[in-house]
Amino acid sequence: MKTISVIVPCYNEEETINLYYDAMTKVKNEKNKFNFEYWFIDDGSSDKTLKVLKELQAKHSDEVHYISFSRNFGKEAALYAGINEVKGEYTAVMDVDLQDPPEMLEEMFDTLEEGEYDCVGTARMDREGENPIISFFSNSFYGVINKMSQTKIVSGARDFRLMTRQMVDAILSMTEYNRFSKGIFSWVGFKTKYLPYKNRKRVAGETSWNFWKLFKYAVTGIIDFSERPLMFATWMGVFFSGISILAIIGIIIRKLVFPLSSVTGWASMVSIILLIGGIQLLSIGILGEYIGKIFLEVKRRPIYIVKEKK
Structure with missing residues (x-):
């Protein structure tokens, strides 16, 4: 049975970690197609995230691992830290708030097993429940960056994806300090299939993203992948x-x-x-x-x- 290494960035997510683990365990037990290797990345959280991760790792030391940063370095750094550690045949990137549906992993896994694709990504069909202003600028961002850059990004694309070891190694070779994962995923190439899904609300807690952080993230993406x-x-x-x-x-x-x-x-x-x-x-x-x-x-x-x- 193949192993999926799951990279899960966490920043002040004490309320969602156990809910996420239970949902993932349910998918694994129901499908019985793959095992999970978890890499939770505590990105300098100020709440009890690290304490919860330690307790979870103590209960499930065979599959749960964690890395705790000395301070908040950002989601991009957390993703790269996870990529440095994964050992499974396939690697998944997921948010811990369950906005990325765990049940989609079966279809993503089956698609990669067919051998035609190197990556299966996801793209939101809508932004129901989000701030309308943030949704407008987020949608506009994809149009702008796709016109300005040769590296194309699917509108509504999420970081949530399942990748082969070959693609993970290619991403690992890109060691730049200024990272924009959506662009990196696209830039390295490899054949990718996108699965659409309806937007989901967080299962608990509050997002750490705001308009200013998203704006700076968008500027980083444009500058990193366009002259x-x-x-x-x-x-x-x-x-x-x-x-x-x-x-x-x-x-x-x-x-x-x-x-x-x-x-x-x-x-x-x-x-x-x-x-x-x-x-x-x-x-x-x-x-x-x-x-x-x-x-x-x-x-x-x-x-x-x-x-x-x-």
């Missing part, structure tokens, strides 16, 4: 430089033809200066984002630091 923002800044610079040259020529001609004309248009001039200044600051900001990412990469700091592991 288009740099091209945008360049072309805006070229465009307004051309406009400026034409304006200078017009001023010179006007002065030659109407040498005694009075100076007018101060309001419009100030508006133009403010517009061009704003565009310059925007371009510098875009450039700064890329330089900032380079700055973090060249430091070669560890992606995460382990405080405790078992």
